[in-house]
Amino acid sequence: MGREKKKGTSGNVKAFISREKALKKLQLSLQEFRRLCILKGIYPRDPRKKFEGSDKTYYLRKDIDFLAHERLIGTIRQQNSHRKKVVKARSKRRIDILKRLALSAPKTRLDHLVLERYPNFVDAIRELDDPLCIVALFANLPADHNVGIAPERVSRCQCLLREFHNYVAHTNSLRRVFVSIKGYYFQADIMGESVTWITPHRFSQILPADVDYSVMLTFLELYECIMSFVNFRLYTSQNLAYPPKILRPADAKALELSSLVVEKTAKSDVDRRQGQGDGDKDEPNQLPAETVKIAEKLAMEAKNEEDDDDYEFDDEAPGNDPDMADGDESSSQAGRSGVFNGKSVVLGREVPYAELEFCLRAAGAEKVSREDDLTDTENRLSGYTHWIIDRPKVSGNRDMSLEYVQPQYVFDSINAGLLLPPSLYTPGAPLPPHLSPFVSEEDDGGYRPWFKDIIERIKAGDTSVVEEAAAVVYTEEAAKYDKTGDRKKKRTSEENNRRNEAVKDSQEVHNSSAANTKEVVDKDLEMEIENSSHDTAEETVAKELDNRIDDGSAQGADKKDEEPEDDEDEEGEEEKISKSNSERMDKEGRDMATLMLSRKKMRQYQKHKRMEDHKLATRDKLTQKRKRLEAARAEREANKAKRKRQ
Incomplete structure (x- = not known):
């Protein structure tokens, strides 16, 4: 055993x-x-x-x-x-x-966790989607101490996201953009890896009560540390100073990327910090000393790995000099030309400024300005090529040297890889479909949108396709309006049919009741003739004629009375339909106004609504109580009267 x-x-x-x-x-x-x-x-x-x-x-x-x-x-x-x-x-x-x-409060350090999770920098880039999405989410959330979201946390997320966007814009790494109801989807090509993240729309957010924010804040704590390392490594790989300096006047105006100053360094960031010593202690947004030390070590290891790979590939290649590796990468990425290369753009006050500025700068735009920042001089628009506007028409005098387009023009041009014809995106005109660059024909069951063929023909140099695309867009819009009109006509015809059927039913009921009444009258006449032996035949006939005349007049009066009732029913139905439509429109207007409220106004509105609901509930309770008391009193009086009668 x-x-x-x-x-x-x-x-x-x-x-x-x-x-x-x-x-x-x-x-x-x-x-x-x-x-x-x-x-x-x-x-x-x-x-x-x-x-x-x-x-x-x-x-x-x-x-x-x-x-x-x-x-x-x-x-x-x-x-x-x-x-x-x-x-x-x-x-x-x-x-x-x-x-x-x-x-002397102890602080939590997560630097060693980043090194454990990502031994190589490419691994961190490959898994950067989740950190970017969480950081972008908290950058747009309101601070609330009740759920643990501190204002400093929100500011830190905004700073990290802005620094990453600044790097993508500086290297022209943005490849795809898509706007949906959830937010803005971006995809950038960083060191050969595709990084995709979503930035929510900048609306007033309401924090739901059924979310466990402690779990999300724990993930955010780790992702903030990862983003700090990644931003540091990305900037140093391009020989850029990190963190970038912030222009306080521009930052006060919420100019996003325009408030950051990117400074190039002749040597690596590690040497710069060693040469300056303790001179960077007063620099704003400075990373802790231990974090910087570990990040510098990680950067040096990654640089040595890249140099070793280059020597293994070709020892005699002139571009494989280890001292020039970062410089070549910087010049190659910064030299990429975007679709808006050399263009200067003005953004209207009604368009999403932060997202459009990021897309335009990442696409190579030379200058991006807001409408409110332009001077009032005559030459204020000199040098500008495009004006992004989201209004039905251009207000004021139109400058003929500018191309006035809608915001979708920027996103579609980046996805297409070239500047699309501005005539398809003029203000107030129906827009072509906004195609998702993340969906291929195989994913969509072999379906190929017609606008994709239009873009391919534009790339091939076909200029006649613009008028064809505009005609298709206008035809689709007209079809939408026609469908809406057909639905209205169909609904009106159905209502008329229902009314006619109701009138027919009422007439049939009236005729059947009249026939029954006539039969009853005839039977009564026969009974009277049999019972009254003293009446002569002439008197009987006269009585019968009189009764029938009375019945005819009564039926005519009934018909006259019923006809206005039918008219009143039709008018009542129309009033009900119009009333329901007006109530629905009022409700939609109230819902839209509620969504546009600020956080403070929303709290006041919710408090007022709770008070009104409480008042209505109290009034209903009092009404029911009064009815019960009145019923009890009436019952007591009835019992008292009954006892008196007995």
Whole structure:
């Protein structure tokens, strides 16, 4: 016989551990354990045999052993100890101790987690989609301390996103743009990898109450650190100073990319920091010293890897000089020409400025200005080539040297890779379809939009296709209006048919009732003739004629009375239809006005609505109570009267 195995030394019991035992082993709370698992990338597992019950959550034992050696656990314990000291000093009202504790608060460092997750810089670029989407989301959310979103967090996300957009615009790396109801989809080509992210529309956001913001904020904490490393590495690879300087007057006007000053350096950012020493301590938005040190180490390792790969490819190639590697990459990417290369654009006050400025600068536009920033001189539009406008028509005098186009012109031109004819995007004109560059014919079941063929013909140099495309667009718009008119005519004819059927039904009911009345009258006449023996035949005939005359006059009166009732029914139906349409339009208008409210106005509106609902509910309760009291009083009086009669 073999040696008997001890219980718990092999199988699922050895490979897995329940969450309750993991918390006890690590001596952490559930919230701290969840945060640590998110930061380290550890997820629950589903063993085939759940040895402690199916209602438990299981983890790999080796993952928990890996977490036991994490330095963040020590930081968490230091923070818990520091929090207890703060509570104790606050209860004793020791202001001096509180000030000292505020300066010595332990901070969480996530730099080592970035190095663990991404040994190579290309790996970080390849998985940059999620960090960019989360950072862009929180950059457009309002600060709310109730859910843990601090204003400093929102400002930090806005800064990181703006720095990344500035790099994409500087290197002309933007490849695809698509505008949907969710926001703006962007795709850039960075170091040979496609990075796709979405930026939400800049509307007043309402934070839903059924979202766990603590989980999202934990992910954001990690993604902020990743974005800091990525931005630092991208800027240093182009020999650009990081972080870029911010022009305070332009930043106060919310000029986005125009407020950033990109400075080129003759040597790498690492050498620049070593040469300046402690001179960068007062620079705004400066990264911590430990983060900079690790990022510089990562940058040097990535640079050495690139140099080694170049030498393995061709040792005698003139472009493989390790001292010129970053410079060649910078010149090659910065030298790309976009579709708006050399163009100067004016953005109207009604268009989305931040997204259009980013797209235009990434497409090579030389100058992008807002309508409000133009001077009032006569030559204020000299040098400009395009004016992006989203109004039905151009207000004021139209400058014939400018091309007035709608915002879709910018996005479609970037996706097409060339400047499309501006005549298709004139203000107030129906626009061609905005095609998604992320959907191919194979994904869409072999369907090929007609405007895609138009773009291919424009690329081939066919100038006659512009009039054809405009004719197709106008035809589609006319078809839409015709369909709307047909629907209205169909609805009107259906209503008329229903009314005619109702009139016919009422006439049939009236005729059947008249016939029944006539039969009853005839029977009564026969009974009277049989019973009255003293009446002569002439008197009987006269009575019958008189009765029939009376019946005819009564039927005529009934018809006259029913005809206006039918008219009244038709008028009532029309009034109901018009009333329902007006109520629906009023409701849509109220909903649209509610969406356009600011956050403060929205809170006031919701408070007012709750008060009105409370008033209506109270009034209904009082009305029902009064009805019950009146019914009880009437019942008592009836019982009293009944007793008196008895």
